Amino acid sequence: xxxxxxxxxxxxxxxxxxxxxxxxxxxxxxxxxxxxxxxxxxxxxxxxxxxxxxxxxxxxxxxxxxxxxxxxxxxxxxxxxxxxxxxxxxxxxxxxxxxxxxxxxxxxxxxxxxxxxxxxxxxxxxxxxxxxxxxxxxxxxxxxxxxxxxxxxxxxxxxxxxxxxxxxxxxxxxxxxxxxxxxxxxxxxxxxxxxxxxxxxxxxxxxxxxxxxxxxxxxxxxxxxxxxxxxxxxxxxxxxxxxxxxxxxxxxxxxxxxxxxxxxxxxxxxxxxxxxxxxxxxxxxxxxxxxxxxxxxxxxxxxxxxxxxxxxxxxxxxxxxxxxxxxxxxxxxxxxxxxxxxxxxxxxxxxxxxxxxxxxxxxxxxxxxxxxxxxxxxxxxxxxxxxxxxxxxxxxxxxxxxxxxxxxxxxxxxxxxxxxxxxxxxxxxxxxxxxxxxxxxxxxxxxxxxxxxxxxxxxxxxxxxxxxxxxxxxxxxxxxxxxxxxxxxxxxxxxxxxxxxxxxxxxxxxxxxxxxxxxxxxxxxxxxxxxxxxxxxxxxxx
Amino acid sequence: xxxxxxxxxxxxxxxxxxxxxxxxxxxxxxxxxxxxxxxxxxxxxxxxxxxxxxxxxxxxxxxxxxxxxxxxxxxxxxxxxxxxxxxxxxxxxxxxxxxxxxxxxxxxxxxxxxxxxxxxxxxxxxxxxxxxxxxxxxxxxxxxxxxxxxxxxxxxxxxxxxxxxxxxxxxxxxxxxxxxxxxxxxxxxxxxxxxxxxxxxxxxxxxxxxxxxxxxxxxxxxxxxxxxxxxxxxxxxxxxxxxxxxxxxxxxxxxxxxxxxxxxxxxxxxxxxxxxxxxxxx
Numbered sequence: 001x002x003x004x005x006x007x008x009x010x011x012x013x014x015x016x017x018x019x020x021x022x023x024x025x026x027x028x029x030x031x032x033x034x035x036x037x038x039x040x041x042x043x044x045x046x047x048x049x050x051x052x053x054x055x056x057x058x059x060x061x062x063x064x065x066x067x068x069x070x071x072x073x074x075x076x077x078x079x080x081x082x083x084x085x086x087x088x089x090x091x092x093x094x095x096x097x098x099x100x101x102x103x104x105x106x107x108x109x110x111x112x113x114x115x116x117x118x119x120x121x122x123x124x125x126x127x128x129x130x131x132x133x134x135x136x137x138x139x140x141x142x143x144x145x146x147x148x149x150x151x152x153x154x155x156x157x158x159x160x161x162x163x164x165x166x167x168x169x170x171x172x173x174x175x176x177x178x179x180x181x182x183x184x185x186x187x188x189x190x191x192x193x194x195x196x197x198x199x200x201x202x203x204x205x206x207x208x209x210x211x212x213x214x215x216x217x218x219x220x221x222x223x224x225x226x227x228x229x230x231x232x233x234x235x236x237x238x239x240x241x242x243x244x245x246x247x248x249x250x251x252x253x254x255x256x257x258x259x260x261x262x263x264x265x266x267x268x269x270x271x272x273x274x275x276x277x278x279x280x281x282x283x284x285x286x287x288x289x290x291x292x293x294x295x296x297x298x299x300x301x302x303x304x305x306x307x308x309x310x311x312x313x314x315x316x317x318x319x320x321x322x323x324x325x326x327x328x329x330x331x332x333x334x335x336x337x338x339x340x341x342x343x344x345x346x347x348x349x350x351x352x353x354x355x356x357x358x359x360x361x362x363x364x365x366x367x368x369x370x371x372x373x374x375x376x377x378x379x380x381x382x383x384x385x386x387x388x389x390x391x392x393x394x395x396x397x398x399x400x401x402x403x404x405x406x407x408x409x410x411x412x413x414x415x416x417x418x419x420x421x422x423x424x425x426x427x428x429x430x431x432x433x434x435x436x437x438x439x440x441x442x443x444x445x446x447x448x449x450x451x452x453x454x455x456x457x458x459x460x461x462x463x464x465x466x467x468x469x470x471x472x473x474x475x476x477x478x479x480x481x482x483x484x485x486x487x488x489x490x491x492x493x494x495x496x497x498x499x500x501x502x503x504x505x506x507x508x509x510x511x512x513x514x515x516x517x518x519x520x521x522x523x524x525x526x527x528x529x530x531x532x533x534x535x536x537x538x539x540x541x542x
Numbered sequence: 543x544x545x546x547x548x549x550x551x552x553x554x555x556x557x558x559x560x561x562x563x564x565x566x567x568x569x570x571x572x573x574x575x576x577x578x579x580x581x582x583x584x585x586x587x588x589x590x591x592x593x594x595x596x597x598x599x600x601x602x603x604x605x606x607x608x609x610x611x612x613x614x615x616x617x618x619x620x621x622x623x624x625x626x627x628x629x630x631x632x633x634x635x636x637x638x639x640x641x642x643x644x645x646x647x648x649x650x651x652x653x654x655x656x657x658x659x660x661x662x663x664x665x666x667x668x669x670x671x672x673x674x675x676x677x678x679x680x681x682x683x684x685x686x687x688x689x690x691x692x693x694x695x696x697x698x699x700x701x702x703x704x705x706x707x708x709x710x711x712x713x714x715x716x717x718x719x720x721x722x723x724x725x726x727x728x729x730x731x732x733x734x735x736x737x738x739x740x741x742x743x744x745x746x747x748x749x750x751x752x753x754x755x756x757x758x759x760x761x762x763x764x765x766x767x768x769x770x771x772x773x774x775x776x777x778x779x780x781x782x783x784x785x786x787x788x789x790x791x792x793x794x795x796x797x798x799x800x801x802x803x804x805x806x807x808x809x810x811x812x813x814x815x816x817x818x819x820x821x822x823x824x
């Protein structure tokens with residue numbers, strides 16, 4: 001399965017395999033949040049030039065229908081358009097290839113009316129039949145879609161009602177479909193390119209976007225060339241017509257030092273997935289670093305509340321109070337990642353601040369009250385049992401999560417809680433999570449909908465115990481999932497987050513953030529609603 | 543050809559004797575390493591896992607002679623505590639290689655014939671692979687922990703010892719007094735213990751000292767690749783690996799653990815050579 005997603009990719013799907021198993025409506029969409037450049041955009045955009053962008057991971061497969069990798073989104077976004085677009089600032093869904101759409105009340109039937117002028121780069125028209133071919137292809141088992149098919153959960157078929165109108169039907173409510181349709185995962189590709197089979201699409205995709213794939217050399221680079229005659233940009237774009245850049249070269253450089261070094265030396269104009277430490281150094285050297293907080297579940301720790309003695313809420317609360325997330329983000333992330341203020345990140349619709357204050361004294365008080373006394377080595381115990389947590393985390397870790405684990409271990413040691421670190425390959429970690437045989441666990445999860453709390457924390461797919469078994473939380477999340485009424489959803493998700501904080505069911509640490517470094521020639525390098533860089537509006541100054 | 547076999551040939555070959563100063567310096571270094579293994583708590587200025595976020599990534603200076611890491615942990619203390627794992631794993635691996643090699647070598651040398659042929663072909667196959675590759679394969683199967691690291695590295699060096707010991711056994715067996723002992727009715731077991739083993743011991747021990755350096759180098763390499771002990775405990779290889787991401791702005795993180803490995807391996811090699819010189823073995 002796609003390693004990129006968890007280990008090297010931009011999308012922090014720590015428990016990606018679980019997600020694929022359980023996510024019926026995983027929606028990788030960004031939403032609100034600022035992504036503008038600091039300044040310098042007042043000048044008139046200049047067409048032409050080649051932008052070389054160093055990215056950390058090879059997409060492996062360029063086709064977002066098949067690949068769940070963020071790298072496939074990064075390349076795919078410029079090549080394929082979607083039915084609808086999402087405004088990175090407001091999160092609103094706006095027309096793109098579809099000029100209008102309607103939904104039935106139960107969110108089981110979506111009717112789209114396509115614009116009349118869009119064509120694929122191979123010359124064929126973007127019509128209703130082409131859209132049907134795309135959705136049918138995504139759910140076809142032969143496509144082996146790792147993520148996109150999940151967005152079409154319950155898909156029963158598409159009916160072409162006229163040349164440019166179609167109906168997408170689901171056997172069960174799929175409220176998340178419209179947002180999902182804004183992503184390149186459900187982007188519309190030329191049906192003509194499907195004939196050669198899925199493996200061929202991995203090497204080259206054909207869409208109606210402002211760029212076309214001209215070259216893909218695995219582990220080296222993907223080259224995109226501007227397509228002449230592009231006239232159907234969504235209104236979320238800063239301009240209409242052809243892209244400014246003549247060519248975009250996505251150069252693959254997994255090593256962090258190499259990426260920031262190539263920006264410094266002028267070999268590339270922009271770099272993605274900059275580490276916080278490199279970001280500080282780049283800013284000192286006069287480069288721009290833009291950050292975008294991603295939507296979904298913040299990087300959080302979970303104490304297994306189904307396992308003794310952690311069924312006692314006081315113990316979990318003590319752990320939450322003893323962990324100093326401010327120290328973590330300052331030490332490891334130079335404050336480039338913000339401290340999490342809820343289990344959801346602030347860019348997630350439905351987010352509500354629900355913080356636990358750090359206090360060693362309160363933590364100590366709670367542990368004392370629960371009857372756990374410190375032994376000779378400083379670790380507390382009760383009835384001969386040590387107060388310890390085994391933490392199985394993915395190794396090799398990204399975003400310095402291995403160091404984070406060691407820092408948290410020391411923080412908890414101060415209040416007499418022992419943490420046993422157990423780095424393991426991703427597969428082992430997932431197996432433990434699935435079997436319920438875990439004590440302390442860490443995840444983050446990208447999805448711009450508060451329903452992610454239900455699909456990730458409450459999932460019992462495949463008979464596994466839910467990660468956070470709590471009836472009050474389950475009730476609040478079920479209420480949010482059962483309605484399309486915005487106010488009701490908001491209230492229920494606020495209750496859910498409050499419940500999680502009060503009971504210390506999750507301990508939020510930091511908000512995952514995408515950092516992009518650019519040279520001073522690069523203008524209008526912005527993020528799309530996914531929180532990934534997009535190049536349609538980007539131009540190069542002299 | 544394993545690194546150990548190469549080293550054995552190079553170092554063991556005819557050449558200048560080691561100057562005494564070099565040997566003394568090497569001995570002192572190994573003794574210092576031994577002290578670190580035995581009483582790290584008394585030598586290290588700080589606990590190895592005490593984090594101090596306000597002192598993160600300090601360059602070498604008075605308070606922290608080797609600087610600090612991302613969490614503000616004192617690198618000198620971590621190197622001193624790391625010596626225990628690095629050196630013990632090296633020693634355990636060497637012991638394992640020596641014992642395993644001795645068993646194979648003695649059996650092959652004493653029994654000869656088909657047994658010898660079969661065992662030596664197996665040894666040939668093992669020698670054909672770089673030891674590090676063998677160890678990597680072994681640890682991938684075994685899983686990572688210091689004990690398994692020692693086993694993997696030890697197994698990967700068995701062949702070199704087996705080959706050396708078998709050669710010596712053959713040499714000793716051909717000596718007149720061994721033939722005399724055989725003729726006078728000494729049983730094979732007695733022959734082995736009284737005549738063969740003492741004669742084989744010298745070269746094997748000299749190789750063991752060399753082997754210790756090589757084993758440490760290999761175990762550090764494997765740790766560097768992530769097959770080492772569990773954090774926050776770290777051996778030298780892990781420390782060097784952990785510093786990779788910050789090479790540009792915190793050179794000390796990878797450099798000093800690397801120097802510790804290099805110096806120890808060098809010292810072991812020098813002493814190994816000196817032992818060979820003294821015993822007059824080649």
